[in-house]
Amino acid sequence: MPTRHSSDLLVIGAGVIGAACAYYAARRGLNVTVVDRGPVAGGTTGAGEGNLLVSDKGPGPELELAQLSTSLWHELSDALPREIEYEAKGGLVVASGTEDLAALRTFAARQAAAGVTAETVPGDRLGDLEPHLTPGLAGGVHYPQDAQVQPALAAAHLLRAAGGRVRLRLGEPVTGILTATDGRVRGVRTPSGDLHAPCVVNAAGAWGGELARLAGVLLPVRPRRGFVLVTEPLPRVVRRKVYSADYVADVASGSAALQTSAVVEGTPAGPVLIGASRERVGFDRTLSVEVLRRLAAQAVRLFPVLATVRALRTYAGFRPYLPDHLPAIGHDPRRPGLLHACGHEGAGIGLAPATGQIIAALAAGDEPPLDVRPFRPERFGDGAAC
Amino acid sequence: MARDRSPAALVGAATDDAFEITFDGRPVTALPGQSVAAALWAAGILAWRSTRVGGRPRGAFCGIGQCYDCLATVNGRPNRRACLLPARPGDAITTQEGHGHAELGV
Amino acid sequence: MPNSASEAPGGGADSAPEAVPDAAPEDGAEYGPEGRADDGAAYGAECGPEYDLAVIGAGPAGLAGAVTASELGLSVALLDASGQPGGQYYRHPSPALGATRPEALHHNWPAFAALLRRLAAAEVTHLAGHHVWTVVAAPDAAGSWDVHALTGANGDEDRPGRVRARAVLLATGAYERQLPFPGWTLPGVVGAGGAQAMLKSALALPGRRVVVAGSGPLLLAVAASLAAAGARVPAVVEASDYLGYARRPGALLSQPAKLAEAAVHGAALLRHGVRLRTRSAVTQVHGSDRVEAVTVSRLDRQWRPVRGSGRRIACDALAVGHGLVPQLELAVGLGCTTRRTVDGTHALELGPLQETSVPGIWAAGETGGVGGFQLAFTEGELAGLAIAARLRGRAVAGEGRRSPRVLRRRRARLRAFADAMAAVHAPGPGWPQWLDDATEVCRCEEVTAGRIREAVADYGARDARTVKLLTRAGMGWCQGRMCGAAVACLAAQAQGPRRAQGAQPEPSPERRPLAVPVRLGALAALDEPNSPGTAEPKPTER
Structure with a gap:
């Protein structure tokens, strides 16, 4: 049931991945809430160097993600202010x-x-x-094609450029995932109240495994x-x-x-x-x-x-x-309404825009821009692997 | 106590062994054991660096090696804390521009 | 007196690296020949002998701790960045200056002179000119600590040093808290403690006519010293209201010696015609390339400037400071628990016998909360006793010493006094109203108040760390030591009342894993420990 705290998409994590998810979802017309226990870029993103690399990736799904991201970052460098320090330096x-x-x-x-x-x-x-x-x-x-951005500034400017459709709730830890009687996710719980949304994205970076556990699923981040x-x-x-x-x-x-x-x-x-x-x-x-x-x-x-x-x-x-060095991106069939966008290891800044586009498309019920099967979150099973 | 009060007079310091250093080529008198910053202060010089962004003058601020505002180029070596570095005869202090490493730029 | 560089103690080989390999320890030689002789043991590819105790900082706390522990039979290494013992409080001219009356700038010299005599008699390895950049658990010796230091007056000589010890006493002291205001980056604006330090150690004044401003008891001492050394001090500008003392009579009256000290300063100021203006602050510095005048404004109870109250005072320098901040880099790096002090700084949480939350790591003096030299002496002595008892496995009281119980009572009294004083001088919440948006807050990276407020209001920063990530405030050479207090306050205030409701966790002290800058060449030259856990070859090397 909609409340005044409801939105179309709820993103947990105000790092660069969460920011990119919010940015692309807002551009599709979705109303987004981004919630984080800390500030913008306070965790994984704030410690990153801002690498946007294709050079360190061999042929395969991660390289495809990186190649899409490379062109998206290039577009973003025009759309976002110069302060993000985008440099196509090679x-x-x-x-x-x-x-x-x-x-x-x-x-x-x-x-x-x-x-x-x-x-x-x-x-x-x-x-x-x-x-x-x-x-x-x-x-x-x-x-x-290798490039660089200043990651914290990139996240902050992505969120700001997303405009009025994105609401930020900082300093609010997610303490629980709300589910309906059929097991479907319907929002999250924070100390200041419940936030409702039909889709919840786990963009909690290195803490994505803990977040998945809150939702009752395994993701060995x-x-x-x-x-x-x-x-x-x-x-x-x-x-x-x-x-x-x-x-x-x-x-x-x-x-x-x-x-x-x-x-x-x-x-x-x-x-x-x-x-x-x-x-x-x-x-x-x-x-x-x-x-x-x-x-x-x-x-x-x-x-x-x-x-x-x-x-x-x-x-x-x-x-x-994640044990196979690939991120988890997309719907979690074990917990309908939950999507994951985490586990990018050291490549999260670079892979953020492609990840954001995929999540935004999936949340809107559309086809993602590339094949997401290699990134399916349930691939580690329900118990082993960690 | 001397009528003309001075720090050296106050503590009874011997000032006969003064020596010379230079600041941007002009001679400055220093006392043995004095830091570079103190010798410059004593000569009325308060700034020996210009900032990286705004090009503003800076000199010693915290006086105890914590703020790094007093960074100086001494004998060609940049970024030395003038408030900690003892002056030595013949030291050449030059106003440091920005990061002080212009020669490394490619 | 010899005039040549190589013979002048304190003459840094620093400025001419080819002259002698390292000059700083020469200064130490004066206070104990074994300090020089054992020096080599602290260096080298092979770690030297393991000491029972490494004391970091040779101010009142560190000296008292080192001497006490050494007299009780422990082997002690005392590391200090300066060429001479004494710390900031007992800074004094280098021997090369030949001062016959160094005590003229100090009110409590005899206590220090007594400690120096004990230091000379004790077998303490005094490592002067050692800038400690980190302390870590020894990777290959359980229960021991490795103290890593850089050498030279500026800490940029090539040879890094390492001292291994079974216990560490952190006596790293404090530095001055600064609150920015328009014009505070002009040459001629100096730290009040800095002006004092430059005067005590190098007999230099920043100007002839020096306004002293800020808050805290140090200001009176600084003004008295400057005046005694020949500067004109047209005003001492104190932001707090000394009436605050009247509201806390208990703790204050218990320390007649402290009050007498203040009275001495007060009398000296009267003699020099210095005017004390309370509940006032410098809200603007005038001048293009150096200080020409300051504007002093009245403050309300919140420390907001009273409109129209500004008065211009001509001067050629301003000495300013707002009390002291404990120097905690090494402790925070070790994971020691901290607490918030009454005036909003962080200090170490200590046990009854000065041990930190990390067993084997002890602290004394300002690191446990700013309290002055008498408290530092007391805590250093207490820590020395306690460490000796721990390492020798039995109580070491008696032996003609004050007992831990006596020391603890004294500590409690002095601590209460210090806390009462800190509460009086704690910055009021309205001080950021001194700033306009163009005022630089971060001196190193030249970041303005406007940009910091924008980072919080528009870009989701919520603490000093994210302000730093988004604006570079605190990322420069000083690593936020000068602007950290101000940035944290601006970040909290820009978030509006929600923050004030206490919904936020207490900010933790800033992490600075490198306590001082380290040359990459020096880092690269550190010897490899023979630790199999970290020396594993790369599994997929091509």
Whole structure:
């Protein structure tokens, strides 16, 4: 029964995924409520680097999602204010040895066959692209489609651009999922009251698993911790996103143990961001000196000029990890009325617009823009897998 | 107590060992053990940096190494806290522009 | 007195790195030869000997804790960023300045001199010029802690240091709370504590005619010092109302020594013709490239400026501050529980014997709530006793010392006094009305009040952290130490009355996992621990 708190779509999570769902749903004419226990971009999004990458994805459903997102981000960069710091700066993947390079080139050739622009760069030409890059690398691949946004600003501006059809309820934790007698979702409970909607979207990022549990379904989203080092403000020292070829293997690995690979990029605001580490240790923010040592050492190896530059801060973020590295997007047949849009691991900023479009189409009862079967939320079954 | 009160007179500091440093090429007198910021203050210089965005002048603010407003380029090395760094004879302090790393830009 | 750089203690090799590898510990040598001799043990690829106790901060609390623990038989490393012991309170000229009367700028020098004598006699490894950037549980030694530090006057020499210890005493002190106002970024506007520090340690004044403003008992001391050192102080501008003291007579009258100290400052100010204006604030600084004058306005009870009450005072500098903020980076990084203090800052939640919520991590002095040097001495001593008792497995009272019971009673009295004073000087809710939208709040990233208000009102920020993400306020060199208090307040107020109803959780203190900036080269050079859990080879390396 409609109440004054009713809307067509209720999105749980005011990160970039929730914001994109709200944005595209509002453009379809749906009335949307976005509820979050914290502020906009207070969780997974706020800790992201803002990567919009095709370069780290092999052919398959995630790459298709990324390719759609790449074109949508390009459109959004016109529709949203410049403050989102969209930069189509391109990515450069480098290999130090000839074996690394051969593997990288094979990977790039498969990507190219799937429609990704991938240009091989011989070792002696890397310096043309990145003058501060250490000499002597075997070679690399340049991905001009890779881009970047400032994730928190992107989420905030998406929500604002969505206009009057989107209502924000911040600082309100969802404590329960309301269901009708037939099991169908009809809203959520918060400390300040019940919010009703025929469709509820789980866009709770790394906490998406807990949210699913509230709804009585299993979704084994687990946090995969990453540290980022942020330097003092610099002029443009690194033009692109530059990373070592072993990063792709780390991303694809399912290991819980610590993995680090060099990922270095500049930002329009000045600081250079240095990643990337991956480990599954729960929601533990305790600083790991060993992770920082490795990140710094790898970054300095790629860009020796960074040795004298100071890191001003570091932070840990939690990637919402699902065991097969694919997000959960779409209706949950186990709980009619519940949709999921989470588990994007480290790619959520990049995959947000395509995810938002899919959710908006499904909520409106339309065909999604691409095949969503690989992302079906019930694929992990009801008990195992976590 | 001297009629002309000064901090050095108050604590009975010896000021015979004063030496010279330079600020943007002009000589400034410093005392042994004095920080770069203190030597500049004593010479009436309150700003030795311009900000990254607005190009506004800045100098020492918190005085105890917490605010980083006093960042200075000393002997060519940028971003050094002038309030902590002891002055040494011959130190060349130059007004730092913005991030102080213009030479790294590509 | 030698004049050459290499012989001048306190002369940083910092400014000429090729001269000597590290200069800072030279300063420490003065206070205990073993400090220098053992220095090498704290460095190197192999971790040196494990100390019983690492004390971080050589102010009154840290010194008292280190000396007490050492006298009770513990091996103690005392790390401090400065070249000389004393912390902010007992900052004094470098020996190179040859000051014959350093006590002239201090009212309580004998207590400090006594501690220095005990420090010299004790076997404390004093590591001066050590900027601690993090403390972590030792990855390969259960129950031990690794204290990571950078060296050099500015903390940017290459060699990082690591000290391992079974217990850690955090005596990291406090820094000044700042509330922004139009013009506060002009050169010549300096922290009140900063002006005091520059005067005490380097005998420098920011100007000849210095207005002192803000709130808190420190202002009187600063004004008295500046005047004694030859500056004209046309006014001390205090935002609170000293009548507040009359409303809290109990706690205040229990501390006659403290009141006497205030009276000494008051008398000195009268002698120098300094005028105290209460319930007033500097609401505008005038000048294009440096301070030329300030406007002082009357405040109402909420600290809102009274319209039309502004008066211009000519000056060439302004020393300003609103009390102190405990320095908690290391403690917060370790996961220590904090509490909100009566004046709205965060301090550590401590047990009866100064232990934090993390067993093995202790704290003393301002970290547990700002309370002044006497409280710091008391807490440091209490912590030293308690740590010695814990590590030696038995009580260590007696031995001619004050008992923990006596110290705890003294602590309670001093704490009550400090809290009463903090309540009097706590910022009123109306202070943001000093700001216009163009006033810079974040000095490092040059973020205005208008942008912060917009981030909250229009873009869904609700706390200092999301304001930072959306505006960069607090993201610069100082990591929000100068603007954090103001940003948190603006964020809360811009959300309107809903926030005020108490529906919101208490904001937690800011996390700054790097307590000081660290060169990437220094980070990269840290030795790898032999921890199998983190050294696993990559499973899918190509």
